[in-house]
Amino acid sequence: MTTHGALSVIAGIQPGALPQLTELLGRIEATKEAADGIIPFTGMPDVHFARFVLLLNRTDVQGNVIPDSLSFVTDYDGSETAHLQQLISIGGQGLWQVFSYCANFPAGNYDAAKLQAYLLQHKQKNATFYVGVSGRSVQQIRNEQLLRDEIEQFADASQPLFAGKNPLAIRQQIIEHVFAMPAFGWAHSPEPGMSGGAAFAHWGKLVLVILLVLVLLPVWLPLLIIWVLIVLVQELRDRPRPNVVTKQHLRELTERETGMVQAQFSAVGNLKPGSVRLHTVTFLLGLTNFLAPYLFSKGKLSGIPTVHFARWLIIDDNRQMLFLSNYDGNSESYLRDFINIAAKQLTLLFSHTMGYPETRLMLFGGAAHAREFMDWARCYQTVSQVWYSANKNVSVKNIYTNSAIRNGLYGKPGEEEALKWLRLI
């Protein structure tokens, strides 16, 4: 079992450097899977997803120009220190080239330490980080898919051999076949679980918070009611302007969706003005961040079964929200999932941004206004200039089934259990 991190780096772009930077990002995208690429992501064993997104042509609610920026984000296994080390030792030269177009970047020749310092200096805090793959590493996801493919092939080839055999015998033959292959040496033990101490900390934290919430109920409940009423008054005053989506913008977004299994979504927009909205969204994102590992631990984000990783950030002096996600399917089906399955939950988080369809009590309306929601989402969606996925042909559903197949290789199941296991294949 591994922990996951989400690195978010945002840096201003030097005046006049945008054309060269855009061109460089184009080359990075084109060579992202090559061993000798400018940033050879495939050589970084701990990176699930990575992307570069240019944040351009932005003005805040007051009409002030927000300087053009570059965001660079990764979803990785393990500690941030180890991740930065890997990132720089493998992709340092490329990252140096990229960030040399950014503001306040150190002059001179390549210097790993300076690069690391720059990345850390421009690191932004994620308000919410959602993990859909539970404690699985890049390597585990890859290996377990290979294991499943091998078992499938063996089962297909052995069809005549298996005829008439009972499920326990078939299972035994599959196990013997897999365990005889040195490549699957790692599969001799089940999926690593949470250590006793980690599990204690994980659940202990929840229990503690629940106790605290219960004890303080008389204090926060009246406050909450007043707070919600204040937001309601603001909602009643809100007159969202229609979002105009041009066809050219839509084409630029969808033409980049070329993956067979996965796609990505990047969106940036202004928060509604005022401290009430800011505090509300900060609190709700914080709450989601805390509860997600408990509520959405089985690969479903509010019931949406396709999201690998997602994150929300409040950026540019609390003026804007940045949302980035990696999922299965295409953006049309992804946004439809939002509306059809999780309208209320997502309205709760997104209704504090400008242009969001009319809401009541932060739950009602919103994404339920399907057409206005689609326009809002497409309007604030922005192009991801570079997008990399380490296991690009594996769906979230596959990841969970593959682990279940692996875990079924151990123990002494009864016939019924063995049958159930065989059905997973």
Place this chain on the structure above:
Amino acid sequence: MEIIEKEDIQGIIVKGYAHLPACKFVLLGMGSKQAAQQWLQLIAQNITRGSEKKPPAAVNLAFTYEGLKVLGLDGSSLDTFPLEFEDGMTTPHKQLFLGDFGNSAPDKWEWGGPQQTPVHALLMLYAPDETSLQLLYDMQRQHFAQFQLTEIKRLDTAVLGQRKEHFGFHDGIAQPTIKGLGKQDTPENTVAAGEFILGYKDAYNQYPDTPQVPLLQGKESSLPPAVKPGMLDFGKNGSYLVFRQMAQDVQVFWQYIESITMQDGKSDEQAMIQLAAKMVGRWPSGAPVSVCPDKDDTSMESRDDFGYRAVDSAGLRCPIGSHIRRTNPRDAMDASSSKSMEIANKHRILRRGRSYGKPVCDSLEPAEILRSKNFEGERGLYFICFNAAINRQFEFIQNAWVNNPKLLGLNHERDPLIGNNAHPDDAHQCGFFSVPANGLRRHYSNIPDFTTVKGGAYFFMPGLHALAYLAAR
């Protein structure tokens, strides 16, 4: 309750003209705005309306984006049509999205491809028999030269017995019932009119996006006003028509099924029909496999009020990857049963396709198809469907369901009948199909293409008032 203006809706949207089995589709190019408008003025009175009960013959008409351009719609009006309609089905993105690779790639199409003469209009002709159809066609054709119309391609259809398609299966059973058109059906299969006809509320209880045109100075129009002042609702009572010519390789289909089910070198007819039925999701008669798991039952041939969740959630009867379960998962998606039904119904289409080419044999009984060696020539389906949002309905079904190798937890397989396995990122380049069993599933591999896309385009079929607007402007 909304009143549906059947007299303004073209007839083929309202019904499939089952009583008019003879039919031809004519793909037309239009020479000039003026000539095309004169033709429209002439033909307008012949257009069959949805209010006609059982018309003795029928004529319907639809246009591509390019066609509307020739008819003189200005840039800002054209811009109110959706992106999918403007871009068509053959851009590199659409090729990827719809999965038209390999032999189905648009550059190999016989019509509608990127290098071919652009299609402007689709003229649909229906009659009770071939003789009257020929008369109807000749009557139409005599105007072509006069109004600078070019016949790009004439698509003749074939009448197959017992409403079957060429592989030998009863087709066209599952059709949504349009709310407000008077027909009674189960609530699960009754779908808001705005899913198929513009100007009415859709499944989200909203009005679908509708194209708008300016009110022309000095000209009257019976089109209703649009929300925007000075504009008219051009889309009212219209619908988007998706046309795909899909060739079916009956020989390859049944030979594959035969070879894979052979027992000791001998064909096993029963096993063949069983496997083919699992791929389709219905038996040759049309009886759903999830209702009749063991054998065909002609008393169930039109049965459509069934779900998967209660009796078949694992796909032991009807495999998850089968054609009809993929293209309409009903109550079996990854959500509660009622939620799933509600979601599935937001991706329905109204099918109006017809077959073409000589059937392998008249009975289209699998046994006789197998014995027949009469595979010469091309045959297939002119797939035609209506929807109000091409991207949410037809394209969604094609992309998120038919060609999604990961649908509902599957590991790697696409629709066994119409899926395309030539995606450039796919290492396998062949089809797979798993049949769940009580224990280890049966997994079929090396499935060849049974269907090939040969042409296609997106059309808009305007209401009668909108046709009059086009003719008069």
